[in-house]
Amino acid sequence: MSNLVEIQDLNVNFRTPHGQVHAIRNLNLDIPQNKILGIVGESGSGKSTVIWTITRLLASNAVIESGRILFDGHDILQLEEHELASIRGDKMSVVFQDPMTSQIPVLSYGRQMTDIQHRHRNLKANDKRQNAIDILKRVGIPDPEQRVDQYPHQFSGGMRQRVSIAMALMMDPPLLFADEPTTALDVTMEAQIIHLLRELKVELDATIVLVSHNLGLIAELCDEVAVMYAGEIVEKGSVQQIFYDPVHPYTQALLECDPARVLKQTRLLPIIPGDMPDLHDIAKGCEFAPRCSQSLDLCHLKPPSEHHLKDGQTVRCHLYSDGEMSSRVPLADAQASMPTIGEEALQSNRSHHTVGATLLDVSDLRVRFRTMGGLSALMKAVKDPHVDAVLDASISVRAGETVGLVGESGSGKTTMGRTIQGLIQPHSGSIRFDGLELSGLSEAALKPIRRNISLMFQDPVG
Ligand code: SF4
Known part of the structure; x- marks a missing residue:
């Protein structure tokens, strides 16, 4: 060997x-x-x-x-x-831990992958683009002909990491x-x-x-x-x-x-x-x-x-x-x-x-995000340009209790946490904290309450 x-x-x-x-x-x-x-x-x-x-x-x-x-x-x-x-x-090439820190958010993947081939001066732009499509296909990106023109934020975490591997393999x-x-x-x-x-x-x-x-x-x-x-x-x-x-x-x-x-x-x-x-x-x-x-x-x-x-x-x-x-x-x-x-x-x-009385009571929470502007929706004949990030979710947490919220990426865990803290406005439903209804409160009214509801983020640097 x-x-x-x-x-x-x-x-x-x-x-x-x-x-x-x-x-x-x-x-x-x-x-x-x-x-x-x-x-x-x-x-x-x-x-x-x-x-x-x-x-x-x-x-x-x-x-x-x-x-x-x-x-x-x-x-x-x-x-x-x-x-x-x-x-x-x-x-030699490196696949980094977090694709969001190694990819350029303002450039499409096609552009980033074309740039990686800068030493292949004899290759035409179309050939470089085709190379990018081929390697995206190789790492399992569906519909690579379209997705090569998309940006990192339009990909899920797993897909972004696949693209990182594709980029690392670009020059073989x-x-x-x-x-x-x-x-x-x-x-x-x-x-x-x-x-x-x-x-x-x-x-x-x-x-x-x-x-x-x-x-x-x-x-x-x-x-x-x-x-x-x-x-x-x-x-x-x-x-x-x-x-x-x-x-x-x-x-x-x-x-x-x-x-x-x-x-x-x-x-x-x-x-x-x-x-x-x-x-x-x-x-x-x-x-x-x-x-x-x-x-x-x-x-x-x-x-x-x-x-x-x-x-x-x-x-x-x-x-x-x-x-x-x-x-x-x-x-x-x-x-x-x-x-x-x-x-x-x-x-x-x-x-x-000891576990105390109910401190947080969320019921029938619904959070919606708009996916496109009104004009685009009209032109594309999309009736409802929204996606439900959280749908009819209910949870109750008592004082002194630890409750785990588990699910895949995109299942709505983080959105729920942010909505409870008042960083995202819910579409409907109730969020009661220490007996006080939070949904619908103004930013000024929420400010003192946020001292009592803290978020610990995944990445202390990000
Ligand atoms: S401390 Fe433990 S690990 Fe280190 S040399 Fe001694 S036995 Fe080995």
Whole structure:
């Protein structure tokens, strides 16, 4: 098996007002040709920084301290900006987490995809447009001849992510990075993207690096997996080794925290106690030691080195030595020793929790959005140019109660929340909060009430 990319002894820091953050440390990683490599780990483990370093798209405060990244006969870290420009898009491409931050909202997809082909100067505009239509068709966009002229806001979240994949594949690059490609999607859209990536893997025989904290996604799609913690790769192996025979205590803990693996009916999910370390200061010993249930005295004194186990699996942990496993805790035992989420809080919640009187009472709520102007509706003979975003919805929430509202994208969950807060006017129905009818209140009357009804948004930056 040959490698498309070889990363050797990579160290990347970020300069901050509080000193250097050691984001990537002593990283050695091969990306095998025509395989899907998954990089998994908690937020802040350095997964995405690996992608940004390979593509040389790091933030301006990043410092590549040392290392080599060999790709296509070159050390990427030695290339000039104009040389990198010819690699990005043509030879490697990225699918970002949120298409709304990587696509241009004021340009049609046709225009954006034509621009991507700017290096193909010998192609006529019509050919570029046809290429865009072909690739949209390939990723499952229905009616691509019409939709190529539409804009990002006219597509659903899942469809936008399909277009992101189409754009990344536009120049047929041999290496594709997907950075949390389904995180911004709901479960049905996620399933569609997984299905698409699996098809593309078979059809294009592509080399894909998939970064995700979604273990199910990694297990479904990847051939090889690297587990990262605090800027280091702590375990590498085939997807079977990582999911059926994980050896590093962090990998074991990570798998046990996956809600999909919790088979017993429970309200208590396992957690890894403690937090990720502050990477301003490098620990004397193992970075995972304060959270590790199997730590030894040695773990606090000396950083573990990487050991090569059987069949290509590697681990960075003092419990192991090269060749054979010197000691290990079976996954089931690791699971038994793991605490569960909020156990104490939940116990005290159970004993003190009381549910009060009805605080919010929504009945027969209907919210309508206009889909076109009056003149357009007249010309197109559309009788009712509205769509019902929420139709006859009723819900009641008592003080101290937590109510979950669940449904696919576009099912009206967010619209309902915004309408309750008074950000959208309902078409009909009643919204009573603390005994006061809110529907029909003026903006001035709603203002003081909004102090008592808060929205927490999905994306703190968006
Ligand atoms: S080196 Fe020690 S602390 Fe670190 S993961 Fe292994 S056992 Fe745990």
